[in-house]
Amino acid sequence: MRSINEDTITQAVIAAMAACDNPRLLTLMTSLVQHLHSFAREVALSEVEWEQAIGFLTEVGHITDDKRQEFILLSDTLGLSTLVTAQNNAKPCACTESTVFGPFFVEGAPELALGADIANGACGEPCFVSGQVRGLDGQPVANALIDVWQSDEEGHYDVQSPAPDGEHEHRARARLRTDDEGYFHFRSILAVPYPIPHDGPVGRMLEALGRHPWRPAHLHFMIVAPGYERLITHVFRNGCAYLDSDAVFGVRSTLVADWVRHDPGLAPDGTRSPVPFYTLRYDFVLNTAGAVEMHA
Amino acid sequence: MRSINEDTITQAVIAAMAACDNPRLLTLMTSLVQHLHSFAREVALSEVEWEQAIGFLTEVGHITDDKRQEFILLSDTLGLSTLVTAQNNAKPCACTESTVFGPFFVEGAPELALGADIANGACGEPCFVSGQVRGLDGQPVANALIDVWQSDEEGHYDVQSPAPDGEHEHRARARLRTDDEGYFHFRSILAVPYPIPHDGPVGRMLEALGRHPWRPAHLHFMIVAPGYERLITHVFRNGCAYLDSDAVFGVRSTLVADWVRHDPGLAPDGTRSPVPFYTLRYDFVLNTAGAVEMHA
Numbered sequence: 001m002r003s004i005n006e007d008t009i010t011q012a013v014i015a016a017m018a019a020c021d022n023p024r025l026l027t028l029m030t031s032l033v034q035h036l037h038s039f040a041r042e043v044a045l046s047e048v049e050w051e052q053a054i055g056f057l058t059e060v061g062h063i064t065d066d067k068r069q070e071f072i073l074l075s076d077t078l079g080l081s082t083l084v085t086a087q088n089n090a091k092p093c094a095c096t097e098s099t100v101f102g103p104f105f106v107e108g109a110p111e112l113a114l115g116a117d118i119a120n121g122a123c124g125e126p127c128f129v130s131g132q133v134r135g136l137d138g139q140p141v142a143n144a145l146i147d148v149w150q151s152d153e154e155g156h157y158d159v160q161s162p163a164p165d166g167e168h169e170h171r172a173r174a175r176l177r178t179d180d181e182g183y184f185h186f187r188s189i190l191a192v193p194y195p196i197p198h199d200g201p202v203g204r205m206l207e208a209l210g211r212h213p214w215r216p217a218h219l220h221f222m223i224v225a226p227g228y229e230r231l232i233t234h235v236f237r238n239g240c241a242y243l244d245s246d247a248v249f250g251v252r253s254t255l256v257a258d259w260v261r262h263d264p265g266l267a268p269d270g271t272r273s274p275v276p277f278y279t280l281r282y283d284f285v286l287n288t289a290g291a292v293e294m295h296a
Numbered sequence: 297m298r299s300i301n302e303d304t305i306t307q308a309v310i311a312a313m314a315a316c317d318n319p320r321l322l323t324l325m326t327s328l329v330q331h332l333h334s335f336a337r338e339v340a341l342s343e344v345e346w347e348q349a350i351g352f353l354t355e356v357g358h359i360t361d362d363k364r365q366e367f368i369l370l371s372d373t374l375g376l377s378t379l380v381t382a383q384n385n386a387k388p389c390a391c392t393e394s395t396v397f398g399p400f401f402v403e404g405a406p407e408l409a410l411g412a413d414i415a416n417g418a419c420g421e422p423c424f425v426s427g428q429v430r431g432l433d434g435q436p437v438a439n440a441l442i443d444v445w446q447s448d449e450e451g452h453y454d455v456q457s458p459a460p461d462g463e464h465e466h467r468a469r470a471r472l473r474t475d476d477e478g479y480f481h482f483r484s485i486l487a488v489p490y491p492i493p494h495d496g497p498v499g500r501m502l503e504a505l506g507r508h509p510w511r512p513a514h515l516h517f518m519i520v521a522p523g524y525e526r527l528i529t530h531v532f533r534n535g536c537a538y539l540d541s542d543a544v545f546g547v548r549s550t551l552v553a554d555w556v557r558h559d560p561g562l563a564p565d566g567t568r569s570p571v572p573f574y575t576l577r578y579d580f581v582l583n584t585a586g587a588v589e590m591h592a
Binding site for chain 1 (some may be wrong): 345437
């Protein structure tokens, strides 16, 4: 420890963890230190670049609050989120694929009755969403708990524009339960492409890398039911821009679906829509809980 | 981009940076993404572990302010700072070695006359420090600007305990200039071992890893003079605890020096000390600016 140099520092850090009594943590930190050091060596990281990295991470930390999670944005835009999601969600190919969680989920959204308008004032063209949740055996999953969340037509989630009194108001976000036949349906608004928050350090990073901050239009779903693996995924709108260049690498071809446009008239909920509206039908197939993992 | 999986994500992220017009940034980010992904694959990073990492970094960001830099502590305790310092400061072995900068430097410390008591009220046993700054040719470096900073006997730097009125008061921290013969001398307090700030996420990380947060006693120096490379280093107190287990891997054997203890009596500044005092003599050898880098 008194003759550390650029060649011996990595082993010195690993040796310093010898008393760690958590084998998994030791595995994680040993690998992290080795890769962190390998990176710094490989690029011959300069002191100025190190300072810039410290400054960048400091900014990421300071812009992060209970409404904005810039570290998740960073993980998403560097593809880490997709990698972690993919390597932890290998399942039979008949199952609905998982994709990234994103930074806009909110715990404790209100549970609404099937058929409810979850928009709750969020602006956008009307959209009626329906589908069925099934298991791998084709049997419907009754009483599955569905969290759904999406942006409004300006590309903002409710958490990004809190109500004037500071209270969080849930808009275009709800929990629903499938019926006895595994079906669900609700009214919301048309999903549109939007840029991830790019007025902070991650946005500047993307700009410096010649990348855009846009995501293709999508709905977020999280589905939980006893006996099944939790599913976290999106459904993406076919024909939409950015399907081939999602800023957070979330698109899977099996998750792309058609939103069907309808002229004004009778809507699926039995009302007469004075404006054009959209419908989306998408079914989800859940993996069995505790199943042996299979690579699709 | 529509069939990304755990095997193809890394290339997808790299491909997304194809329009980057900054070759160095592209090199850095390509290597960073590859190592970040290799780490996640190697340890099969789970989604819960990913969430814990996001939470950890968020805490590091939130505890960081203009008085505390937890990201630098993290870099220091993971050995990254030492690696970056070492690989950027290769120099002839006759030069004084560099070591980590640390998080407690302050710009614009007051410039004091040689011989001043820089403690400015910081508590600790009296210590008289002197030395000479020379070039590789043995010639004295006159008018070199020396920043010196250290903790008090309780292990706190001035920035960690701001004055009651919120103003920063410089204590045990100053700037000095060498005289025509390259000599400097000042009065301060005895350096003692101290723990790095460990009431935050980095402290918890160290504890989980079975590591202690202590640093051996040291003085920080930064020396700048025209025609010479800037030197950032410490001088460590011989015989002190933690020289072999510095929490930030900063010790170099050539930077360890003897602090000599004296009984009460005549001090180097001509006064009579009623209490025991210490003296330290340490000379610095600066590398020539723009010299071809040589590995020691």
